[in-house]
Amino acid sequence: MSKVAVIGAGSWGTALSIVLADNGCEVAIYARRQEQVDEINHQHTNHRYLPDITLPANIVAYPSYRQVLEGAQYVLIALPTAAIRTALREMVKELDHCPLLIHSSKGLEPDTYKRVSEMIAEEVPESKRRGIVVLSGPSHAEEVSRRSPTTVVVAAPELKQAEEVQDLFINQHFRVYTNTDMLGVEIGGALKNIIALGAGLSDGLGYGDNAKAALMTRGLTEIARLGVQMGAHPLTFAGLAGVGDLIVTCTSRHSRNWRCGYAIGQGKPLNEVLQSMGMVVEGVRTTKAAYQIAQDKKVEMPITKELYHVLFEGKSPRQAVDDLMGRGRTHEMESRFFDDFNRYF
Ligand SMILES: NC(=O)c1ccc[n+]([C@@H]2O[C@H](COP(=O)([O-])OP(=O)(O)OC[C@H]3O[C@@H](n4cnc5c(N)ncnc54)[C@H](O)[C@@H]3O)[C@@H](O)[C@H]2O)c1
Ligand SMILES: O=P(O)(O)OC[C@H](O)CO
Numbered sequence: 001m002s003k004v005a006v007i008g009a010g011s012w013g014t015a016l017s018i019v020l021a022d023n024g025c026e027v028a029i030y031a032r033r034q035e036q037v038d039e040i041n042h043q044h045t046n047h048r049y050l051p052d053i054t055l056p057a058n059i060v061a062y063p064s065y066r067q068v069l070e071g072a073q074y075v076l077i078a079l080p081t082a083a084i085r086t087a088l089r090e091m092v093k094e095l096d097h098c099p100l101l102i103h104s105s106k107g108l109e110p111d112t113y114k115r116v117s118e119m120i121a122e123e124v125p126e127s128k129r130r131g132i133v134v135l136s137g138p139s140h141a142e143e144v145s146r147r148s149p150t151t152v153v154v155a156a157p158e159l160k161q162a163e164e165v166q167d168l169f170i171n172q173h174f175r176v177y178t179n180t181d182m183l184g185v186e187i188g189g190a191l192k193n194i195i196a197l198g199a200g201l202s203d204g205l206g207y208g209d210n211a212k213a214a215l216m217t218r219g220l221t222e223i224a225r226l227g228v229q230m231g232a233h234p235l236t237f238a239g240l241a242g243v244g245d246l247i248v249t250c251t252s253r254h255s256r257n258w259r260c261g262y263a264i265g266q267g268k269p270l271n272e273v274l275q276s277m278g279m280v281v282e283g284v285r286t287t288k289a290a291y292q293i294a295q296d297k298k299v300e301m302p303i304t305k306e307l308y309h310v311l312f313e314g315k316s317p318r319q320a321v322d323d324l325m326g327r328g329r330t331h332e333m334e335s336r337f338f339d340d341f342n343r344y345f
Contacts, residue, residue, distance in 0.1 A: 001026055002168065005072035005099070007087060009036055009061060011049040011279060012104060013078030015141035019174045020076075021056035022147075029061045030068040037061040049279070053145045065094040074168065075099045076135075077120070080280035081107030081190075084116060088123035095128045102154075102165055104135040106189035106245075107282040108289040115186045131161040134182055135169070136189035137240035138248035140255070147173040153240040154178055155185040177240060184232030188223060188241035191290055192249050193283030194304050195219030196257035199250035201310070201317050203258075204265020211321075215303060216250050222301040225334070226290065229299050257283040264310070265317055287311055302327060 002025045006013045009031035017027045031037050040046055040061035044054055062068045069075065069091070079087055084105060101124065103116045114122075117132045137152035144150050154169070154176055156162040162178040170176040179185055195215060202211045223246075224237040236242055249255045260281045263273040274281060291308040294301040306324055309315035 002074060003028065003072045004074045004076055004168070005068045006030065006076045006078060007065075007068070007091060008078035009040070009046060009049070010078065010080075011141035013076070014046045014050050014053075014055070014059075015139075015144040016076060016078060016104060016135075016169075017059045018053075018056060018145050018147075019169055019171065021058045022173075023168070023171055025058070025168070027059045028068040028070075028072065029059060030065060031061045031063060034063055037063050050141065050145050065091050069095055069099075071097075072099050074165075075101050077101065077103040077105065077116070079105060081105050081116060081282060082110050082280075082285060085109065085119050085123060088120065092124050092128060095124070098128055098130050100130045100133065100161060100164065102133045102135055105282075106136065106193060107286050108190050108293075110285045110289065113289040113293050115183065115190070117182055117186060131156060131158060132182075133161055133165045134185050134189075135165065135176075136185050136245065137177075138244040140248065140252055142254045144174065149173055149175070151175045151177065151240055151244070153185060155180060155182040155241075157182055179236060179239065179241075181233040181236045183230060184227055184236030185241040187227040187230060187232055188237055188239075189245060190282070190286050191223040191226070191304075192219075192242075192246045193257045193281075194287045194290055194307060195223070195246055196249035196255055197261035197264075197281075197283040197287065197311075198303055198307050200255070200258035200261025200263075201265040201307075202261075202321070204262040205317055205321065206265075207321070212250060216246055219303050220246055221334075222299075222303055226294055226297070226299045226301060229297055230293075256281045260284070270311055284311060 004020050004025050004027050006017050006029040009029050021027050105116050120132050133156040135154045139150050139152050154162045154165040166176040166178050198215050199212050228234050260273050287307050290304050306320035310317050310320050
């Protein structure tokens with residue numbers, strides 16, 4: 001029986017713990033607050049994050065990294081991206097062996113704009129990690145915890161390690177695919193949150209399905225444009241971590257990013273919205289990061305740019321939509337994309 005240490009007792013860490021527990025793993029989950037540890041261990045619930053869900057008894061919570069990590073063959077990181085580097089620094093002090101590290105967070109580090117796997121590679125010495133794998137795709141914790149059919153993708157530069165994680169998670173309700181394009185999977189997962197904010201904002205303004213379909217389609221184009229420029233495989237964005245996650249996040253009532261965008265579209269100030277959510281909304285910081293990366297790399301990302309102006313410079317959302325609609329004429333198919341496709345095929 002494998003032991004998995006799960007770092008992060010929020011919605012996603014808990015939902016993935018249920019998948020692992022269903023698969024017979026011993027799951028040790030790290031929670032910072034003693035009352036949450038007690039709730040998980042004695043009531044078998046995590047009410048704040050997954051109301052009405054009963055947790056399997058083989059999920060045990062601990063308030064210390066040492067206890068969680070002891071003997072774990074796998075460490076699953078399910079934290080808000082902004083908390084990961086600090087958490088890794090604490091965790092690594094207590095790590096005395098060499099597990100496979102899996103992360104499932106969808107964002108870029110504030111200020112450095114690094115991917116999560118890059119942070120892990122910097123903070124966890126090679127002697128303390130067997131490899132790094134990302135798990136991503138269209139998957140809301142609320143549905144995974146109810147064992148509703150879900151598909152995800154796990155990616156690692158070494159296919160064998162992705163397959164090992166596929167074996168760990170796959171079951172009748174949770175179908176896992178593999179990919180070796182870790183960069184593309186991380187970029188797709190992080191940047192779809194920007195477009196989901198935009199889709200929520202459009203709905204909040206009262207625009208219709210045409211507007212949302214436009215945002216999703218052209219949003220995917222700009223995600224792929226940046227991703228390919230950074231070195232991703234173009235077809236990754238046609239997969240679960242690309243269009244798949246974009247669909248679920250832009251259309252689901254569960255999405256925190258969509259809900260945040262919706263409230264802003266309805267005229268609520270960003271700070272007020274974030275405070276009232278009580279859960280992480282990765283797309284806000286990721287908008288800033290992607291905007292800066294696009295500027296540095298001279299990649300055109302019009303939706304991201306307008307959203308950046310709305311979120312951080314007080315631009316009116318309606319004006320942002322008008323400016324997007326009034327852009328110069330362009331061809332749908334970019335010759336640059338054809339060049340990139342030719343490089344791969
Ligand atoms: N919720 C989902 O449906 C879902 C699905 C796929 C991916 N994700 C991604 O998973 C990541 C985590 O999201 P979530 O939904 O679980 O967030 P959440 O807000 O539900 O929970 C975050 C948890 O992290 C804990 N935490 C914060 N800082 C910490 C620190 N320094 N050390 C230890 N614990 C800390 C919080 O106490 C909380 O328990 C995000 O990147 C998100 O995009 C979420
Ligand atoms: O609720 P969101 O918007 O953070 O999205 C959660 C997942 O990333 C959906 O796949």
